[in-house]
Amino acid sequence: MRPKARSKHFCLGTVSAELSLRLQPFVEWSLYAPQTLWSLRRNKLLQLLCYLGYQDILTMAGTHKVGQTLYPLFNQSAAKELSITDICQQLAMSESSLRRKLAAEASSVQDIKDQVRLGHGLHLLQTTEHAVSYIAEQCGYQSQSRFASRFKTRFGLTPLALKKLNWRFRAK
Known part of the structure; x- marks a missing residue:
């Protein structure tokens, strides 16, 4: 049984078609994956965003332990x-x-x-x-x-x- 998708939008500004296409698997994955794995996936997502030209996203990278x-x-x-x-x-x-x-x-x-x-x-x-x-x-x-x-x-x-x-x- 598939969980119900969330209807809230958390994006400021516009999202390019390429970014939307690449983000969709991450969003769907988060509906099924245990929270213990979210930090790993979050880091991959930040790397992807940086690769796509959103270097300012690096300010959101995990805090230094x-x-x-x-x-x-x-x-x-x-x-x-x-x-x-x-x-x-x-x-x-x-x-x-x-x-x-x-x-x-x-x-x-x-x-x-x-x-x-x-x-x-x-x-x-x-x-x-x-x-x-x-x-x-x-x-x-x-x-x-x-x-x-x-x-x-x-x-x-x-x-x-x-x-x-x-x-x-x-x-x-």
């Missing part, structure tokens, strides 16, 4: 501990706003910090001959065992196992 702004902060200081106060000052927002926005993105400061630190650890393990204890320290972990535990949870193998794999590939 707060979590994405934290990655460079932690990358700049992988071993340095940034306090929540420092982060909030750099982002010019309150702690409660930061936590609320990250929760809406299904993330947290600690999740992002761990991703950056473990990503840095993965890079060091694959590109250097340093001991795991040194790499753990460089990534800001107080102990090698904490680093190894989190690394295994994230990547499915221990840092030492990864180093052994790298040695095998280098030996060949």
